[in-house]
Amino acid sequence: MGGRNFIGLLWRAIRTTAFIAGLLAVPLVAQAETFSGLKPASPQPDEANLKPGLAVKYYGVKVDSIKELEENMGYMDGKPGTPIPMLNYQVGQGNVLTSNSNDMVGAIITGYIKMAEPGRYVFMVHSNDGVWIAIGDKLIYEDPDVHADRFSDEIVVEISEPGWYPIHIKYFEKKNTSTLELYWEAPGFGELDYVPAEVFSHLVE
Ligand SMILES: [Ca+2]
Numbered sequence: 001m002g003g004r005n006f007i008g009l010l011w012r013a014i015r016t017t018a019f020i021a022g023l024l025a026v027p028l029v030a031q032a033e034t035f036s037g038l039k040p041a042s043p044q045p046d047e048a049n050l051k052p053g054l055a056v057k058y059y060g061v062k063v064d065s066i067k068e069l070e071e072n073m074g075y076m077d078g079k080p081g082t083p084i085p086m087l088n089y090q091v092g093q094g095n096v097l098t099s100n101s102n103d104m105v106g107a108i109i110t111g112y113i114k115m116a117e118p119g120r121y122v123f124m125v126h127s128n129d130g131v132w133i134a135i136g137d138k139l140i141y142e143d144p145d146v147h148a149d150r151f152s153d154e155i156v157v158e159i160s161e162p163g164w165y166p167i168h169i170k171y172f173e174k175k176n177t178s179t180l181e182l183y184w185e186a187p188g189f190g191e192l193d194y195v196p197a198e199v200f201s202h203l204v205e
Pocket of ligand 1: 128129147173174175176177178
């Protein structure tokens, strides 16, 4: 999927720029928004009932925004798809996520993400087209319209309670190329990388 070394370099460049800007007191880099108050799953899911990856429902829709996807969902039933192991999709014109379609796909992705240590998590999202992401019932990011591959800014999440948190993603791809990638820098993980498959799970329906 290719972008990994690039994102590492980009990350270091951003960090270096921010550091130098800090030294010079030049406001070159916007302050990242910090999210707290995320709610862990309560009760925590029974690990015996968890399956790897995130659950997904697909909608065959041609929409221009997350809002339009939601409107379509009001009168359509989603079709359960193959679970999504991790969010590392930059597939050009290939099939969207685990669907069998390469265009006009809406996806509702649900499950849990394990944040095993308390502290500060820095997320970044790479999307094409629109995306909306909530963790622990808190909206942490949306870029809801049609767009070419685009990175979020840093999304800083601070938690005090380790464990499984519900994750809820709305995503659509209208046409041409598609991308959905989720990166993080977690306590103890060192540097920005894909959120690894082992921290995603979903309950069997
Ligand atoms: Ca596209």
